[in-house]
Amino acid sequence: MITVYAPLGMLGYGFPMRSLKAALEHGFDVIALDAGSVDPGPYYLGTGKSFTSRTMVKRDLKLIVEAGQTAHVPILIGTACGSGATPHLDWAMRILDEIVEELDIHPKVARIDAELDKQEVIQAFRNGKIENFETRDRLSEQDIDDCIHIVAQMGIQPYMKALEGGADIIVGGRAYDAAVIAAYPIWKGEDPGLSYHMGKIIECGTAVALPRESDGMLGVIDGDSFIVTPADPEKICKP
Known part of the structure; x- marks a missing residue:
């Protein structure tokens, strides 16, 4: 049985402390979250800028890193800071470096780039x-x-390789949103189909729960089934 905690649907959108505390009380094996979206269009990919604010990204990420340290679990992040190109990944890593220094911790960090060389594409x-x-x-x-x-959308393989290498925090460039959730369960031997299915449901956080405001989800996969539930006990999921 593997429990994945997806603390919010988009890094930088914010989430309440009560759900984080509830998730820690419940327990989980990994923290996995998406940090990007194609919804704002190509502008942010082209400019190398994030469509989320630095203040909120750092706030969310610091809470997530602290939770990972408390629970002694790895953290997987996909599509760093909006679009997952090299400038976005650089930006995310600078923020992470600040957090690590402020918390005075020494995690093993893996960076996975997704940007392609234009001449190779041509x-x-x-x-x-x-x-x-x-x-x-x-x-x-x-x-x-x-x-x-130009970014290539990575799947589970780079994340699994980083986990094999003992990474505590993995920050990836452009990645398939569900793959970030599915990577750890599949690495631990859970069914790939179920892992991807669960990943696609919870990668947007409580978009699949009521009330829908930005918040976290827990996904528990065990053998031939999985259960998704909001981390915040005040929220519900309905058929």
Whole structure:
């Protein structure tokens, strides 16, 4: 049996202390959360800026790091600070460095980059190794050349490799949201289908609960089933 704590649906959106305390009382094996979204559009990817405020990202992340230290569990973060390109990852790591120094702790930190070299992408295009997917127009070499940042969406494998290496905190670039949740259970031998299914349900936090404001979820996977429940006992999930 593996319990995943997803403290909120988007790093920097905020979450209440009462749910964090309730989650710690419940117990969990890993903290996993998404820190990005495509919802704001491509602007933030292109500019290398975060659409969440530094103050709120640091507030949320500090609470999460403290919880990880208290529970002695690893922390997995995906799509660092909005879009998961190298500037976003740099920004996230600077904030994490400040937190680690302020808390006077020494965790083993893994950084996983997701940005691709433009020339490698162009070469892949010329070699016919790029397929169009859910796009209105066919990709052109000019489209690639016009891009400022190009990110590849990673799955569970880089996170599992970092866990194998003993990482306490893993900060990834662009990642599939459900993979960040599913990586630890699959690494521990739980069913991949169930792990991804549970991951997709709880990666947006209490968007699947009532009331819907930003908050955390607990996912418990055991054998051939899983249960999701809000960390805050004042919230509910309904069929």
